[in-house]
Amino acid sequence: MAILVLHGPNLNLLGTRQPEIYGATTLAQINEDLGKLAADRGHKLECFQSNHEGALVDRIQAARSDGTRFIIINPAAYTHTSVAIRDALAAVDLPFIEVHLSNIHRREAFRHHSYMSELAVGVICGLGPAGYRYALDQACEHLARPQA
Ligand code: DQA
Numbered sequence: 417m418a419i420l421v422l423h424g425p426n427l428n429l430l431g432t433r434q435p436e437i438y439g440a441t442t443l444a445q446i447n448e449d450l451g452k453l454a455a456d457r458g459h460k461l462e463c464f465q466s467n468h469e470g471a472l473v474d475r476i477q478a479a480r481s482d483g484t485r486f487i488i489i490n491p492a493a494y495t496h497t498s499v500a501i502r503d504a505l506a507a508v509d510l511p512f513i514e515v516h517l518s519n520i521h522r523r524e525a526f527r528h529h530s531y532m533s534e535l536a537v538g539v540i541c542g543l544g545p546a547g548y549r550y551a552l553d554q555a556c557e558h559l560a561r562p563q564a
């Protein structure tokens with residue numbers, strides 16, 4: 417069963433982007449780590465990053481018919497602005513976990529609101545790259561349930 421990991425704008429710069437906030441791990445390292453963990457659990461995993469809202473909406477829409485069973489998404493700045501990504505997630509009606517590397521609730525007020533959280537199975541923030549691993553673990557548990 418396939419798990420889709422979506423990364424929003426500027427996450428391609430992880431490793432060099434404000435390391436005091438986002439850490440030193442690169443996106444390639446995060447994706448490689450998740451790929452190995454998923455394979456160990458017998459799941460296919462695909463990662464997709466884009467700096468463009470429409471590209472993320474298109475990828476979410478495609479998930480409706482490409483075998484995706486679960487989405488892990490860090491919408492990055494679009495978390496706080498994008499009704500379009502929220503609507504796409506609602507439209508495909510796939511379970512998803514929202515991940516943020518930083519604790520958005522300890523940061524500027526404009527980062528405290530997420531358009532996605534209300535629809536998510538769960539939200540993980542402030543735990544750095546480990547947050548993605550915890551999300552993957554939960555995704556695998558979710559997919560192992562008989563009704564999933
Ligand atoms: C982020 C938090 C967002 O507020 C920010 O715009 C990002 C990354 C995080 O992972 O901590 O780009 O989603």
